Structures are given as structure tokens and as C-alpha cells.
Amino acid sequence: MPSFATSPGTRDILAPDAPRWRLFQQTFADVVELAGFAHIIPPMFEDLGVFLRVGETTEIVTKEMYDFEDKGGRRVALRPEQTASVCRAFVEHRPVTPWKVWYAGPNFRYEKPQQGRYRQFDQVGIEVLGVDDPQLDAEVIGLAVEFYRRLGLQGVQLSVNSLGDSGDRDRYAVALRTHFSANIDALSAESRATLERNPLRVLDSKRQEDAALIAAAPKMADHLSDEAAAHFVDVQSALLSAGVGFIVDDRLVRGLDYYRRTTFEFVSTALSAAHVAIGGGGRYDGLVAELGGPDTPGIGFALGLDRTLLACDAEGVFAPPPGRVDVFVVDATGGTHAGAVCAELRAAGIGTDRAYDARSMKAQMKSADRAGARLAIIIGEDEAAAKTAIIRTMEGGSQHIVQRDALIAQVRQALHG
RNA sequence: GUGGGCGUAGCUCAGUUGGCUAGAGCGCCAGGUUGUGGUCCUGGAGGUCGCGGGUUCAAGCCCCGUCGUCCACCCCA
Incomplete structure (x- = not known):
């Protein structure tokens, strides 16, 4: 047994997943940079206070934060998400608006791990600061939809809602508290506890016994200010004219307290209930000021x-990239020529690998096969003496002898020719 | 944080009411094929049965604890 393994909720990402991650992030970057978003790489830890703005009542803050005191006595935390960091960066650097940025990287939350739920987990995302226009809401949502399309995902459902402005949200919370308190006996014990902390989140309960009471609860839509209601109407019509399909879910309440007005969530219809939420976001009009x-x-x-x-796996799309080498050098002279041949091929930009430890030609051919190489370059005593090499096409098994000093050209022709 | 399922070879898993030296398939290594991979055949390496304690003449199997993982709740991405 090994002495060490990864900590709970963390894991090593190995091939072929690691190149798939990179392609995922690259695909995201391609989509959003085409829309004028610039890359931002915030630090992975910052002053705890930055993240407390996520919401004092949220579990992210109350129990999941990786916070600690550093050697200088500063109270810091590993970032549980990146929106707050982006807003902090905005306040710190004061870029001109609209400020459009994208990010990719790990976040940290001390949760009980499950599949699709890790203590170190990666997100990609975008933020736009300084624009109130509902057109932007639709554009931001549309970029996520476009990204899913690029991945090949079909079963992604978009839900949108408006949480109103902070005053609306507070009034709605009071109305919900009144509603649920009046029927407190019908409410599950867990939801009673949630009601204490954050009445809006009771709407998120999946428990059967709460369903009827939630269905009868007051609607957010009836508590929106005129401005917020108008904004939401404009967002919906912008989505419609952009051809983005959505459903309005007036019980969509996201877990971060800073959300205002437009909120949205993407769920995968290909996944089981536990991790259907594959993405989400919304407006946070008060966060920068905070x-x-x-x-x-x-x-x-x-x-x-x-x-x-x-979700991609469940739909059978966005397969891992092959990540192979084109050429494998098989050196039956004990390995004395392989190094030079590899260096020559690599310098010419041709992906090349080799075997070591003077293994048998059979073993080296097996390695060539496993490496997924299209060509094997075979050099034995005869070829070494004659300054030649054999180029073997792995698929089909045809081979021919070429002069060593013509090797690069011949390999190029065999690969592309 | 609460409740439950599961931890046996690198991987996927068998292992009977506790009973000889713990198995299979895949993978890996070597040979069959004295210069050639993908198929086939033969052989080999690889295990403190997650960890600690207990019961017993005897524990992979039973009991307790612990850690890990998965599922549900919670939360969220």
C-alpha cells in the first residue's frame, strides 16, 4: 500500500483527461475571446473578507471556506469561487468599463465529496462589469449556450428568473417567511432550519413533503420593482430574438447572496439529480460597491x-483528444542511434518517441504500437552501417529503406504525402 | 454535517456455513518468431485482502473503531 494518496475531494487528472481539460478550457477561451473577453488570472487565495461578500448565510461561507491565518497573521482563504475576486480586482485596478473578463481554474470548498463534487474543483466563467443593459444579460447567457454547442452538448436546459433588486429581495424574503411560518408544521425539519437562515432557499428543497407548500408559496414575480420587472422582460425578449431557448423558473434561487435581478442556471438532462446543475450565474449589481x-x-x-x-460523457460527445506521437524510433543497435534520430525529427517539428534499455525489437515495436505512432523508424546494424533507415507504416505494415540524410523529407511525405 | 452501500493484484471483479500456499479476466514482462507491433499459444512478475483492535484452534469472511470511496439528504458547479 502506498503511504500517501490524494486528500479527500482532490485527485490527479491524468491523460487522457488532462488534455481533455486543456481542450475544454481552450474551447471556452476561443468562444469568449471572440466576443472581446480578456483573460484574468486572480490569485487562488485572498483576504477572507473578499469572499465573505458571497453571503454570510450561505454554506459556502459558514462551513465550506478553506480559511486560515498565514505566517504574517493575515486572515486569508482559498477562493471558493472567482466572481468576488474579479470584483475585487476591478476595485483595485479600476479598468475602463465595460470590463469583460474570462477565467479558468480551480476553486476550493470544504464539502463532503461525491462524484461531480470535489473540494478542489475547476470552473470556467466570464464577468462583465459596468453595464446595466438587459441586452448584455442575453449576450452573456448566449455565450454559455454557444460554448455548450461547441462542446456538442444537446441536453442542456436554461432556466432564468429575476430576484429583483435588494429591496425586492428583502420584501420577498419576508413574504416567504410569513408563508412558511404560517404552515410550519407541514414543513420538513431541514427546511425549517433553512427558513431560519435564508427563506429563499427553502424554495430549492427537493423533499417531497415540502412540494405542496412550495407550490403555494408567493411568487418572486409579484414582488419585483417596476424597474426590475421591466429589466427582466427586456432580457427575455432579447433572448427570444437571439434564438436562445429558456424557461422561466420563478423558484430558481441561487445559493450566493449577492445575486440581483437576472439569475440563470443550466441543467443537464443527461445527468442524474445530484449534479444536474452544470453552470449558472446572474447579476450582482451591489457587489463591487460592497x-x-x-x-x-x-x-x-x-x-x-x-x-x-x-454531461459530455453521458451524451457521448467531446471525446478526449488522442494526444499521440507521429513517429516511433525503433533502434536495434542498442539505442545508440535513437537519440540523434529523435532529436532530428523533433527539431523538424515531428512528434517522436523511442524506447530505452536496449529492449528487443519486438518489444520496441509493441511500444510503437501502443504509442499510437503512424510510422516506425527502424534502425538495425545493417542500416546503421549503410547510413539508411527503414520507414514502416504501422497501419498496413508496408516498409521501405531510405537514406539517413533524406529521412526528414521521407517521413514528412509518409505522414502528409 | 446526517443516513446508507462498498473497500481483495495496476484496472474490473470472484472468493461457499470462518478451514491447506487467496483466484479470474484485462493490463504488464518474457518466450514461441535469432531484425518487426496489432491475432494466437506458453510462461512469469505483481497482494501486509484499506488500516487498527477484538472474537476464535483458525478471519478476506464475524464484531468494534477508523480512513477512503460511492449514493441520498444538505449544498452547489
């Missing part, structure tokens, strides 16, 4: 890399 900046609207989303890939 972090000490000017009153600045903001909107963005984050997509879970792991869960999105689970």
Missing part, C-alpha cells in the same frame, strides 16, 4: 468543468 468600489453593475456565470464533462 467591496469598496463605485456603484457598478455586474453580471457573469461560472460553469463547472467536472460536471460539464460528466
Whole structure:
């Protein structure tokens, strides 16, 4: 037994998953950079206070934060998400608006691990600061939809809702509290506890016994200010004219307290209930101000890399890239020529690998096969003496002798010719 | 954090009411094929049965604890 293994909720990402991750992030970058988004790489830990803005009542803050005191006595935390960091960066650097950024990288939450739920988990996402326009809401949502399309996903459902402005949200919370308190006996014990902390989240309960009471609960739509209601109407019509399919879910309440007005969530119909939410986002118009900046609207989303890939697997799309080498050098002279041949091929930009330890030609051919090489370059004593090499096509098994100094040209022709 | 299922070879898993030296398939290595992979045949390496304690003449199997993983709740991506 090994002495060490990864900590709970963390894991090594090996091939072929690692190149798939890279392709995932690259595909995302391609989509959003085409829309004018610039890359931002925030630090993985910051002052705890930055993340407390996620919401004092959320579990992310109350029990899942990786926070600690560093050697200088600073109270810091590993980031549980990146929106708050982006807003902090906005306040710190004051870029011109609209500020459009994208990010990719790991976040940390101390949760009980499950499939599709890790303590270190990766997200990709975008944020736009400084624009209030409902057109932007639709554009941001549309970029996520476009990204899913690029991955090949079909079964992604978009739900949208408006949580109104902060005053609306507070009034709605009071209305919900009144509603549920009046029927407290019908409410599950867990939901009673949730009601204490955050009445809106009771709407998220999946328990059967709560279903009827939730269905009868007051609607957010009836508590929106005129401005928020108008904004939401405009978002919906912009989505419609952009051809983005969606459903309005007036019980969609996202877990982060900073959300205002437009909120949305993507669920995969190909996944089981536990991790159907593969992405989500919304407006957070008060967050920049809370972090000490000017009153600045903001909107963005984050997509879970792991869960999105689970959805891809469930749909059989976005297969891992092969990640192979084109040429494998088989040296039956004991390995004295392989190094030079590899260096020559690699310098010419041709992906090349070799075997070591002077293994038998049979073993080296097997390695060539396993490496997925299209060509084997075979050099034995005869070829070494004659300054030649054999080029063997792995698929089909035809081979021919070429002069050593013509090797690169011959390999190129065999690969592309 | 609560409740439950499962931890045996690198991987997927068998292992009877506790009973000789713990098995299979795949993978890996070697040979069959004295210069050639993918098929086939033969052989080989590889295990403190997650870890610790207990019961017993005897524990992979039973009991307790612990760690890990998976599922549901919770939460969320």
C-alpha cells in the first residue's frame, strides 16, 4: 500500500483527461475571446473578507471556506469561487468599463465529496462589469449556450428568473417567511432550519413533503420593482430574438447572496439529480460597491468543468483528444542511434518517441504500437552501417529503406504525402 | 454535517456455513518468431485482502473503531 494518496475531494487528472481539460478550457477561451473577453488570472487565495461578500448565510461561507491565518497573521482563504475576486480586482485596478473578463481554474470548498463534487474543483466563467443593459444579460447567457454547442452538448436546459433588486429581495424574503411560518408544521425539519437562515432557499428543497407548500408559496414575480420587472422582460425578449431557448423558473434561487435581478442556471438532462446543475450565474449589481468600489453593475456565470464533462460523457460527445506521437524510433543497435534520430525529427517539428534499455525489437515495436505512432523508424546494424533507415507504416505494415540524410523529407511525405 | 452501500493484484471483479500456499479476466514482462507491433499459444512478475483492535484452534469472511470511496439528504458547479 502506498503511504500517501490524494486528500479527500482532490485527485490527479491524468491523460487522457488532462488534455481533455486543456481542450475544454481552450474551447471556452476561443468562444469568449471572440466576443472581446480578456483573460484574468486572480490569485487562488485572498483576504477572507473578499469572499465573505458571497453571503454570510450561505454554506459556502459558514462551513465550506478553506480559511486560515498565514505566517504574517493575515486572515486569508482559498477562493471558493472567482466572481468576488474579479470584483475585487476591478476595485483595485479600476479598468475602463465595460470590463469583460474570462477565467479558468480551480476553486476550493470544504464539502463532503461525491462524484461531480470535489473540494478542489475547476470552473470556467466570464464577468462583465459596468453595464446595466438587459441586452448584455442575453449576450452573456448566449455565450454559455454557444460554448455548450461547441462542446456538442444537446441536453442542456436554461432556466432564468429575476430576484429583483435588494429591496425586492428583502420584501420577498419576508413574504416567504410569513408563508412558511404560517404552515410550519407541514414543513420538513431541514427546511425549517433553512427558513431560519435564508427563506429563499427553502424554495430549492427537493423533499417531497415540502412540494405542496412550495407550490403555494408567493411568487418572486409579484414582488419585483417596476424597474426590475421591466429589466427582466427586456432580457427575455432579447433572448427570444437571439434564438436562445429558456424557461422561466420563478423558484430558481441561487445559493450566493449577492445575486440581483437576472439569475440563470443550466441543467443537464443527461445527468442524474445530484449534479444536474452544470453552470449558472446572474447579476450582482451591489457587489463591487460592497467591496469598496463605485456603484457598478455586474453580471457573469461560472460553469463547472467536472460536471460539464460528466454531461459530455453521458451524451457521448467531446471525446478526449488522442494526444499521440507521429513517429516511433525503433533502434536495434542498442539505442545508440535513437537519440540523434529523435532529436532530428523533433527539431523538424515531428512528434517522436523511442524506447530505452536496449529492449528487443519486438518489444520496441509493441511500444510503437501502443504509442499510437503512424510510422516506425527502424534502425538495425545493417542500416546503421549503410547510413539508411527503414520507414514502416504501422497501419498496413508496408516498409521501405531510405537514406539517413533524406529521412526528414521521407517521413514528412509518409505522414502528409 | 446526517443516513446508507462498498473497500481483495495496476484496472474490473470472484472468493461457499470462518478451514491447506487467496483466484479470474484485462493490463504488464518474457518466450514461441535469432531484425518487426496489432491475432494466437506458453510462461512469469505483481497482494501486509484499506488500516487498527477484538472474537476464535483458525478471519478476506464475524464484531468494534477508523480512513477512503460511492449514493441520498444538505449544498452547489
